[in-house]
Amino acid sequence: MPAVVMDGKALAAKVKEQVRSQVEPMSQKPGLAVILVGDNPASRVYVNGKKKDCGECGIYSEEYALPEETTQEELLELIGALNDRADVDGILVQLPLPKHLNEKEVLLAIRPDKDVDCFHPFNVGQLMIGEEGFQPCTPAGVMRMLEEYGIDPAGKHCVIVGRSNIVGKPQAMLMVKKNATVTICHTKTRDLKAECLRADILVAAAGRVGLITGDMIREGAVVVDVAMNRNDQGKLCGDVVYSQAVEKASYITPVPGGVGPMTRAMLMENTLYAARCHGKV
Numbered sequence: 244m245p246a247v248v249m250d251g252k253a254l255a256a257k258v259k260e261q262v263r264s265q266v267e268p269m270s271q272k273p274g275l276a277v278i279l280v281g282d283n284p285a286s287r288v289y290v291n292g293k294k295k296d297c298g299e300c301g302i303y304s305e306e307y308a309l310p311e312e313t314t315q316e317e318l319l320e321l322i323g324a325l326n327d328r329a330d331v332d333g334i335l336v337q338l339p340l341p342k343h344l345n346e347k348e349v350l351l352a353i354r355p356d357k358d359v360d361c362f363h364p365f366n367v368g369q370l371m372i373g374e375e376g377f378q379p380c381t382p383a384g385v386m387r388m389l390e391e392y393g394i395d396p397a398g399k400h401c402v403i404v405g406r407s408n409i410v411g412k413p414q415a416m417l418m419v420k421k422n423a424t425v426t427i428c429h430t431k432t433r434d435l436k437a438e439c440l441r442a443d444i445l446v447a448a449a450g451r452v453g454l455i456t457g458d459m460i461r462e463g464a465v466v467v468d469v470a471m472n473r474n475d476q477g478k479l480c481g482d483v484v485y486s487q488a489v490e491k492a493s494y495i496t497p498v499p500g501g502v503g504p505m506t507r508a509m510l511m512e513n514t515l516y517a518a519r520c521h522g523k524v
């Protein structure tokens with residue numbers, strides 16, 4: 244039987260509606276500042292989406308579209324000013340940054356209580372030790388989607404393909420918190436197929452078209468495709484060969500319309516959370 248397709252678009256709309264209804268009665272609205280440096284077209288699309296989401300949720304948003312040749316000092320100065328503003332609860336610097344900028348230093352400059360991406364080492368540490376706080380948007384979106392479809396990771400074997408700081412590593416932390424047994428695979432994994440076949444929940448986050456084929460998926464596994472790639476025809480696709488995987492999996496996320504919209508919805512939740520932490524009611 245083909246898999247149940249997990250509808251990230253519909254669930255994201257529901258999450259955003261929940262955020263909107265909580266923001267509506269607030270006397271001081273949550274605020275999000277989004278910084279984009281340079282003219283990466285994919286980043287521009289993401290930033291536009293975030294602005295639109297803020298509008299839908301009643302969240303105040305500001306965009307800073309800075310030229311490619313922005314210096315480290317200029318960027319740090321802007322972040323410093325936003326750190327000090329009470330109307331800005333969240334600061335997001337769209338990645339990747341142009342090569343001449345020091346990403347690590349930039350992420351460190353964002354005040355942890357405004358770090359709605361959950362990229363600051365303080366927040367990453369909080370996540371690691373299981374403390375309450377921000378959760379990174381994409382992994383949190385995956386967890387929310389599993390919850391919505393009644394999939395409890397407890398006791399299950401979760402195999403994550405990809406070890407990025409944005410997805411793979413924090414995803415592992417959230418899965419462990421939910422009592423899953425976790426394997427993280429990466430480019431040096433000796434037998435990726437054998438590892439994937441052990442998965443009750445397979446999270447593909449490697450960023451390689453066609454990496455996960457049907458023969459790598461155990462019958463009845465839950466398949467979550469986090470990747471956003473372009474194939475040879477320029478079409479948006481994930482890491483999973485969907486047509487094959489849908490015949491093996493019990494649940495599957497599509498690309499587009501799966502994890503992507505959930506990531507954006509979780510950013511809205513994080514911005515609301517930041518505003519609450521700042522005492523806005």
Ligand code: GUN
Nearest residue numbers: 335336337338339360380
């Ligand atoms: N670039 C790709 N994904 C993300 C994300 O989740 N946050 C930021 N800031 N940049 C990204």
